[in-house]
Amino acid sequence: MKTADDFNRFGAESLPGHLGIVITHVSAEEVRAELTVTPSVMAPNGYLHAGSIVTLADTCAGYGCVANLPGKATGFTTIELKSNHLGTAVDGVVECIARPAHLGRTTQVWDCTVRHRESGKTLTLFRCTQIVLYPKPAS
Numbered sequence: 107m108k109t110a111d112d113f114n115r116f117g118a119e120s121l122p123g124h125l126g127i128v129i130t131h132v133s134a135e136e137v138r139a140e141l142t143v144t145p146s147v148m149a150p151n152g153y154l155h156a157g158s159i160v161t162l163a164d165t166c167a168g169y170g171c172v173a174n175l176p177g178k179a180t181g182f183t184t185i186e187l188k189s190n191h192l193g194t195a196v197d198g199v200v201e202c203i204a205r206p207a208h209l210g211r212t213t214q215v216w217d218c219t220v221r222h223r224e225s226g227k228t229l230t231l232f233r234c235t236q237i238v239l240y241p242k243p244a245s
Contacts, residue, residue: 108132113169122165125158129169137170137204140223143195153194154229159220160189163232166204167216171236174209179238182214186235192228199223212238 108116110129117123125147131138139162141147147158164187171182201223208215218232 108173113172117165121161125161127162127165129166132169132173134174135205137166137173138202139166139169140199140201142199143197148196153196154200156189156191156230159191159200159230160187160232162200162202163189163204163218163220163230164234166202166218167232167234168236170204170206170216171214171238174206174214176211176238178240180241181239182236183239184234185213185237188233190231192230193222194229195222198225200229207233210238214238 110132113129113132125141127139127141129139141158141162143154147155149155164184200220202218202220204216204218206214207217214236216234219228220230221228
């Protein structure tokens with residue numbers, strides 16, 4: 107199993123690293139990450155951008171999927187995501203906890219909750235479905 111540090115290195119040069127997402131825990135049952143609210147993740151209106159929250163949650167769900175790929179799988183891709191935004195933040199740190207709702211051979215479904223660390227307020231409920239990819243059979 108890859109560690110949180112492995113996933114942080116993996117995403118360092120991609121969108122997760124660009125936004126400052128830090129993976130703090132990875133297991134087959136749960137992925138945790140955090141994002142410090144800085145001007146670069148804000149919307150022009152001065153509030154945390156919904157896309158920053160979705161990226162945080164989608165990253166957690168994706169890394170959870172990687173941690174649970176079946177033996178012959180080569181990867182995955184997201185096929186559906188949904189987010190309910192219940193609040194926002196203007197400072198502090200937001201934390202995401204992702205847990206699997208379904209770990210199948212061809213699909214996985216992950217549920218994420220994003221909270222504002224300092225207030226404990228739930229900001230977003232997120233669900234993501236991924237399709238598991240396998241090598242194409244030789245023709």
